[in-house]
Amino acid sequence: MTLVVKIHSPLTKPILSLTLLLSLFFSAGCENSNRKPEYQVISGRTMGTSYQVKLAGNNLPHKTQPIKKEIDLRLERINQLMSTYFPDSELNRLNRTDSKWFPVSKETYFVIGNAQRISRDSGGAFDITVGALVNLWGFGNKIRADQIPDEKAISTLKNKLGYDKIMLNPDELLIGKKHPEITLDLSAIAKGYAVDSVAALLEKRGILDYMVEIGGEIKARGYKAENHPWVLAIEKPILESREVQRLVSLNDQGMATSGDYRNYFEKDGVRYSHSINPNTARPITHKLASVSVINPSTMIADGWATALMVLGPEKGYEIALREKLAAYFIYREKDGFVEKYTPDFEKYFIETKTRL
Ligand code: ADP
């Protein structure tokens, strides 16, 4: 058996199938079809995917156009800084530089600093130096081979891998590379950061009831209407249709999901997903289908969802417990999907446990 399907979704991939890559979560439940929605919707495209912002509450603006403009400007700036797709993004300039130290914006520094923390706490499962390997395996912005790369090429890049090869200088906002060929990739964390950044922008304008979603990473605060919390759906990890697995309610929390079912290729019956295990320099191939993490910071939720996905079914759960993360796992078993969640996740469910 050879290729089955492959869809790219990381940060800033420019041309994508919008419908399939639309959020892993969407508003659901609590909607009364006879009543006009009591919120305003702003939507657009960014980072190779779509975004949607819903505004509710008493402080709604008469016109959404000025806010949309502000949101688009903010997202454009984040893309100019952290995209792996814009050749001249700050990140790509850092990737290309031969100098040991490179000055970056406070935004990029903040995201890299947090990425490093998640790397340490996940024992290196999360590692933004996977950039070159992501490209080699065909999940980046280079040629998409859908082939298993040459063993020698894998081991060459493995030697240049390692979050411990990145140095931070907080006083001067410098990022250091212990090896000039290190390629950083912030795709697993920057979308979450962008969600937080848009949320902060809304709060600054006095809007405290909102939902912000970018390519499936999400933050919700307040209420969408009186006594109606923001209700979000965690999708079943399947491509064929969009079905709700679980409903959760968020208030001033971010949620991010990493899955192996939207961006992968199959070869000889093995599914190679876009999350790379830094230990093996290979895509993960285990039975974990998706991980959702809830955290006040969507950036942290985003990073950890990827980290837990890489850690896999057992280790991922163990580390989630140790780190007291609110994490929800869906495993692929012989007779269907099986779910597992940490005690901290349970309070977000808005329905009782259902059989899959
Ligand atoms: P999505 O982009 O679908 O939301 P993730 O947040 O899990 O999914 O990000 C996956 C992307 O992160 C990959 O496409 C790749 O660019 C990058 N990546 C892959 N493996 C790792 C890893 N071990 N640590 C950090 N980033 C990774």
Ligand code: MG
């Ligand atoms: Mg992520």
